[in-house]
Amino acid sequence: MRADRTARTAGTSGPARLRAPHPMLWAAFASLAVGAVLCVLGWYGVSGERFAERQLPYLASCTVPGAALIVAGTLLLTHGRSVLAAARVEELYGLLVTTEPPTPPQRPPTATDGTPLMVPGGTLWHRADCPLVAGKPETVPADATVLSAQALAPCPICEPGRPPEPETPPSSPAPEH
Numbered sequence: 001m002r003a004d005r006t007a008r009t010a011g012t013s014g015p016a017r018l019r020a021p022h023p024m025l026w027a028a029f030a031s032l033a034v035g036a037v038l039c040v041l042g043w044y045g046v047s048g049e050r051f052a053e054r055q056l057p058y059l060a061s062c063t064v065p066g067a068a069l070i071v072a073g074t075l076l077l078t079h080g081r082s083v084l085a086a087a088r089v090e091e092l093y094g095l096l097v098t099t100e101p102p103t104p105p106q107r108p109p110t111a112t113d114g115t116p117l118m119v120p121g122g123t124l125w126h127r128a129d130c131p132l133v134a135g136k137p138e139t140v141p142a143d144a145t146v147l148s149a150q151a152l153a154p155c156p157i158c159e160p161g162r163p164p165e166p167e168t169p170p171s172s173p174a175p176e177h
Contacts, residue, residue, distance in 0.1 A: 005034045022084050022087075024076055024079060024080035024083060025076075025077065025080040025081070025084070026077075027073075027076050028073045028075075028076035028077035029077070029081050030071050031069045031070075031073030031075070031076060032067050032069070032070060032074070032077070033073075034074035034159040035065075035066045035067065035068070035069030035070035035071075035072075035073055036066065036070065037064035037066070037074075038062045038063070038065055038069065039062070039063055039064025039067060040066075040081060041062045041066075042057075042058045042061070042062030042063030042064075042066055043058060045057075045058030045062060046058045046063070047057060056101050063143075069128050083096075105166075109175075114143070115141045115142070116142040116147065116160055117130070117139050117140065117141060117142060118139070118140060118141075118142040118143075118146075118152060119133060119136060119138055119139055119140075120138060120140060120142060122152070123152060123153060124152060124153055124154065124156075124165070125142045125147060125152040125153070125154060125155065125160060126155045126157075126158050126160060127155070127160045129158065130158035131157065131158075132154055132155060132157055132158070164175065
C-alpha cells in the first residue's frame with residue numbers, strides 16, 4: 001500500500017499543490033464553536049433562574065449537549081491532526097524515495113603495489129590495508145616528496161615500513177669546457 005502511494009507521489013512533478021485543511025478539521029472547529037455557544041447559552045439561562053426546577057431545562061438542552069460537542073470536537077481535532085500528519089509523512093516519504101536505481105558506491109583508491117596512502121590534510125601515512133583509511137573515498141596515494149621531507153608520520157596502527165625514496169630524474173652530464 002505504501003509503495004503504491006509512493007509511486008503515485010514520486011510520479012508527480014511540477015509545482016507543489018496547495019494544502020487545504022482536512023474536512024475533519026473543519027468539523028472539529030465547528031463542533032468546538034457550537035459546543036462553546038451552547039455552554040454559554042446554558043450558563044446564561046441557568047444564571048437567570050432562581051429555582052433548580054427551572055434550571056434543569058437549560059442544563060439538559062444547552063449545557064450537556066454543548067459539553068458533549070466540545071468533547072467530540074476535541075476528539076475530531078486530535079484525529080484530524082493525526083490524519084494530516086500521516087499524510088504529510090507519506091508525502092515526505094514519497095519525496096525521499098526515488099525510483100532510480102542507486103548508484104554503485106565508488107571504491108576508494110587503493111595501492112596494492114605497496115604505495116603508501118594518505119588522507120588529504122592528515123598527518124599520517126598508511127599501508128593500503130590499514131583500518132584507519134579503509135573505506136575512505138578521499139584516500140590518495142602519498143606523494144614521495146612529502147614522505148621524504150618527513151611531513152607525514154608513519155601510522156602507529158598499521159606501522160608501514162620506511163617511506164620509499166622519491167624518484168629523481170637522471171641528471172644530464174655537465175658540458176665540458
